[in-house]
Amino acid sequence: MSQTSTAGERDSHRAISGKTTVVGLIGWPVSHSISPPMHNAAFAALGLDWCYVPLPVPPERIGAAVAGLPALGLRGANVTVPHKQAVMPYLDRLTDAAQAIGAVNTIAVEADGSLLGDNTDAPGFIADLRSHGVDPAGQRILVLGAGGSARAVVYGLAAAGAASITIANRTLDRAQALVAALQPQMAACPLHVCRHADGLPVVAGQADLIVNCTSLGMTPNTETSPWPDGLPFRAGQVVYDLVYNPPQTRLLQQAAQSGARAIGGLGMLIWQGAIAFERWTGAPPPIQPMTDAVTAIFAARG
Ligand SMILES: NC(=O)c1ccc[n+]([C@@H]2O[C@H](COP(=O)([O-])OP(=O)(O)OC[C@H]3O[C@@H](n4cnc5c(N)ncnc54)[C@H](OP(=O)(O)O)[C@@H]3O)[C@@H](O)[C@H]2O)c1
Structure with a gap:
């Protein structure tokens, strides 16, 4: 956990158990992404037993990583550079937006284990x-x-x-x-x-x-x-x-x-995450705690 994590985020991590629902961010690299603290602040704000983890995946392992999402019990993932197009052949369905844009930034694992690719940008x-x-x-x-x-x-x-x-x-x-x-x-x-x-x-x-x-x-x-x-x-x-x-x-x-x-562009970053959050959890995204988490990170970076 970075030194910029919020109190709510640290609390949510302390509560991780075998019942915690996991989502994450597939990218290479992903270590500097602000999506984990942003989503974990949202889960904490709503009292959801969920957590969001960075998933560093090298390009040659992308197919195995996507296929592994349902096997590992993940509910979904965001996708970032350089994988937004590379994940597409491994998904079962695409939304109209993802199909037209030609890129996926959000994967949802459906109840039957199939994979839906969306683009919330x-x-x-x-x-x-x-x-x-x-x-x-x-x-x-x-x-x-x-x-x-x-x-x-x-x-x-x-x-x-x-x-x-x-x-x-x-x-x-x-x-x-x-x-x-x-x-x-x-x-x-x-x-x-x-x-x-x-x-x-x-x-x-x-x-x-x-x-x-x-x-x-x-x-x-x-x-x-x-x-x-x-x-x-x-x-x-x-x-x-x-x-x-x-x-x-x-x-x-x-x-x-x-x-x-x-x-x-910070607001777009927050909203694309908020729309993914709603797709996975079905809950209205708590925009203000997400904004506060992102703002705190940039304030700490100076
Ligand atoms: N706010 C958000 O949520 C959000 C979401 C997505 C992306 N972004 C940001 O948007 C930016 C672009 O991302 P992307 O994924 O679209 O990148 P990308 O696919 O690599 O495209 C980069 C674009 O920048 C142009 N470019 C790069 N260097 C240039 C230069 N020296 N002079 C003129 N044009 C130049 C490229 O032109 P050529 O085609 O000629 O190379 C291309 O059009 C990044 O800074 C990214 O962080 C923000």
């Missing part, structure tokens, strides 16, 4: 946007990046009724592949591409909402930003940065300085 992102009073319905949206998180974000935004989405990526082919994969299922929302970052001056002003799905700005490269210096934001634009480490990114500072509304 998309609804987690939309839930956090809405918790900030932002409804993507009818909005023109600019997404920076075309990697795994961009697929979930574009799917979520289009499903939530966005008017149009432009995907700006350094590697144009990757943005075009994203559009080719999602546009047929998202006919009501036109998807466009442009090159990041030289295409941004043309499209930036038209966007109501700008979402950063690149890794620019993430620790340790905190001085970087996906937004070109000197390119203004429009007053009233909303800028959402998926990067949550650090919570205050250079992009968010640029946005706030030019009068846009800046929202960081």
Whole structure:
């Protein structure tokens, strides 16, 4: 247990017994993830005899690890880098979201032992946007990046009724592949591409909402930003940065300085976990204790 664990989390660990229901996080590596303390705080807050453990799985063992979930009596697992696509062949069923996005971040072990793969990044992102009073319905949206998180974000935004989405990526082919994969299922929302970052001056002003799905700005490269210096934001634009480490990114500072509304990605992290929590436990997720646990970890990290 790290020095940043909360009192509730330590209590839940003290109570582990043969009756405790176990879920976990499959990744490689997973030692620095904040999902275990976040979920354990939620279990403690609801008095559930559950615990959430890191499950470090090297790539060559991923099939055996997934097949072992029901055998070991686990109720489910989250899946993170680098396994979000690799787990898919080992699952019995996929939700529409996981199928369309092409990645699984949540596995549920069903009552009959079968495995359901879901993706809670998309609804987690939309839930956090809405918790900030932002409804993507009818909005023109600019997404920076075309990697795994961009697929979930574009799917979520289009499903939530966005008017149009432009995907700006350094590697144009990757943005075009994203559009080719999602546009047929998202006919009501036109998807466009442009090159990041030289295409941004043309499209930036038209966007109501700008979402950063690149890794620019993430620790340790905190001085970087996906937004070109000197390119203004429009007053009233909303800028959402998926990067949550650090919570205050250079992009968010640029946005706030030019009068846009800046929202960081910690809330998405909490909501994607909260939706997985509800899928496994059937209980409404306790958002505030989860938020408190995550906030305490970042405060301790300084
Ligand atoms: N808040 C949350 O809950 C949440 C959830 C998921 C992810 N995230 C964060 O979102 C970020 C992206 O994650 P991901 O899984 O989508 O990563 P990914 O699949 O590796 O995609 C990375 C993206 O960043 C772009 N990029 C990387 N370096 C760049 C550079 N120097 N200049 C321009 N573009 C660059 C890549 O462009 P190319 O295609 O040209 O390489 C690609 O579009 C990470 O920081 C991750 O922590 C947050």
